[in-house]
Amino acid sequence: MRHSLLLVWGLALGGCAWEPGQGFAVVEPSVRVAYEPLASRAASDGYQRLSSDYQVRLDSASMRLSGIELLASASGSGSGSTFDPSRPPPGYSLCHGGHCHRDDGALVPYEQVAAEMGGGGGSSAVVTLATQGPLDLLAPETRSMACAPECALPQTQVSQGRWSVAALRLVGTVRDSRVPARFQGERAFELELPTGTTTDAPVAILTGSVDLPSDRTTPPEAKLRLDLVLTAALFDPVDWGSLVQGDNPVQFDDNASKALVERLSQLKPQAEVSRGE
Template identity: 90%
Template sequence: MRRSLLFVWGLALGGCAWEPGQGFAVVEPSVRVAYAPLSSRAASDGYQRLSSDYQVRLDSASMRLSGIELLASASGSGSGGTFDPARPPPGYSLCHGGHCHRDDGALIPYEQIAAEMGGGGGSSAVVTLATEGPLDLLAPETRALGCSPECALPQTQVSQGRWSVAALRLVGTVRDSRVPARFQGERAFVLELPTGTTTDAPVAILTGAVDLPSDRTTPPEAKLHLDLVLTAALFDPVDWGALVKDDRIEFDNNARTALVERLSQLKPQAEVSRGE
């Protein structure tokens, strides 16, 4: 009788920690995206030096996210092949710059495609995080994220976050620090991605590591802070002199592609703190 009472009491205590349907972890997500000037690149008048000896200053910058997927390794045998960027697997094309173009327009990193082709069966989305409206990169704030379908996670190990960048708008000026200069004075620019097309494909896909176990061995409450930092290095591959049109900069397809590729190489950071 005593053993039975102790057993029932133990079940009651367990129910206080994990209510039915609560999930193995309940995530409280937030995000912050910023453009950060670097002291090592600092020039006068708020400009940042580029590897090309051009200098850039941003006057406004914003990003809109269509979603951040939290991914866990999926079971499965995969195709068993070896990933070769020169011969992308079915569903992919044009592999370059560390990623391939998927048929739906997404840019998928090499390592994710290799995992899908290997023994792990790739990754699957556990939950999608979303925020409304654009994020101001020059006045960054930590913003709460919504969860779909819900913030209660199943039993799993979240190992990656996949960010879908829906839009990016950067406004600023560029100048040349070489003597003699490749062009004189400052030139204003406005970079808007996408370029007014009707496609729903993201501008870029970014992936970063996340260590978020959802199980019975860790406290169920989990605060997840996601952080992305852009720097002037984003502009390093651009040949600004080739884009000068009268008193302004006009981006061509090559410059846009170079910027998207550099953006896609950024690695978002994730910090997880658990309840006691």
């Protein structure tokens, strides 16, 4: 009798985990984005050294995400086309520096473009994650995310996360460590992207690996922690000397903004998955 009751109880628990209509995995996502000073770049007064011998200190930094798509490899062999950066596929205008310019303004990494062309069948989004409001990069917090259409995933293998950065704001000061200096003293700067545009295109697209199987062989509950770390290396490609005019604050031009966005697009977000017992 006792054995029978234990058996029924075990079946009931199993039914709770795998009820008909539930997803093969139920994801519980969170995100954290931070700007982290590096000890190897540390200078006095909270500044960080750049490869150009300029030094930057951030006083305020925030990022807003329009969404993070979890991508899974699609079945099928695809078209079999070979990706060639010198010949952008339909929907793209230019490929260089490790990414292609999509017609909607997004910067898409070579690997993703190649996958979309049919290598291995391409990839598709199974769920889109979103969080409200801007993320403070200098006081980072782990924030929960909502799922659309739902957090219950179909049977699939999530292999990638595609981040869409909707806005970025960086406020700080820059100075020159060379002697003689290319400009004197500290200069304030403020970069806000997008800059007064009405387009809905993201500022940047970032992609990172995710290993999240959604099947009957792994526990259904899956906590997904997504992390992105920015450092002073973000500012390395900026030609600060060309942006300083007299005693005025630094004004970012299109070239400087594009250089920074391209460096941002090269960052690889991290994903950590932990499964329920």
